[in-house]
Amino acid sequence: GDSVTQMEGPVTLSEEAFLTINCTYTATGYPSLFWYVQYPGEGLQLLLKATKADDKGSNKGFEATYRKETTSFHLEKGSVQVSDSAVYFCALRTDGNKLVFGAGTILRVKS
Amino acid sequence: NAGVMQNPRHLVRRRGQEARLRCSPMKGHSHVYWYRQLPEEGLKFMVYLQKENIIDESGMPKERFSAEFPKEGPSILRIQQVVRGDSAAYFCASSSSDRDNSPLHFGNGTRLTVT
Numbered sequence: 001g002d003s004v005t006q007m008e009g010p011v012t013l014s015e016e017a018f019l020t021i022n023c024t025y026t027a028t029g030y031p032s033l034f035w036y037v038q039y040p041g042e043g044l045q046l047l048l049k050a051t052k053a054d055d056k057g058s059n060k061g062f063e064a065t066y067r068k069e070t071t072s073f074h075l076e077k078g079s080v081q082v083s084d085s086a087v088y089f090c091a092l093r094t095d096g097n098k099l100v101f102g103a104g105t106i107l108r109v110k111s
Numbered sequence: 112n113a114g115v116m117q118n119p120r121h122l123v124r125r126r127g128q129e130a131r132l133r134c135s136p137m138k139g140h141s142h143v144y145w146y147r148q149l150p151e152e153g154l155k156f157m158v159y160l161q162k163e164n165i166i167d168e169s170g171m172p173k174e175r176f177s178a179e180f181p182k183e184g185p186s187i188l189r190i191q192q193v194v195r196g197d198s199a200a201y202f203c204a205s206s207s208s209d210r211d212n213s214p215l216h217f218g219n220g221t222r223l224t225v226t
Contacts, residue, residue, distance in 0.1 A: 043115075043220050098156050103153040
């Protein structure tokens, strides 16, 4: 079945450091790929998405590129802030199906 | 534009009682999904519904759990005879279609505590 694998956390960075959270996937079809963010005590918010190979999703300084050849969708940000501290979930969806999530990666940014 | 609305936000039940969790999807959305999140864990799919139909219930426990999305009114996730292991955050999400590029929009969840 479809699955998503994320790097384990927590990831702890200093403010203004470069962020990478790795995500790889396995899917039988041609999925769309998503990153969601969850702040403490809240639901998930869509951060960005990409719907086909080589697409780049971007939002709030975060970026991820859909790499079909490596089945990856790594999340990056050039300069993190304390307010970026949250849990980040990589997810995929194929036509007619549910969203399948990775286990989530905790990000902690220290000032 | 109201987002996905879930209520109650917090629910406390004693073992053996019933829990009813409600979800109103975003306006114009007819696809509803329920997920469960245990502490320090990711989200596990439970059930996918369209109006009056269950499309995929592969993540639902076989006993005590049921879900519905009637023609009128919110979607309901019902847990009968709750046990301590049911304590979790339950998230509802909705989408406008079942196409792969249609993102899910999540509510803020119902945090169920079973005492």
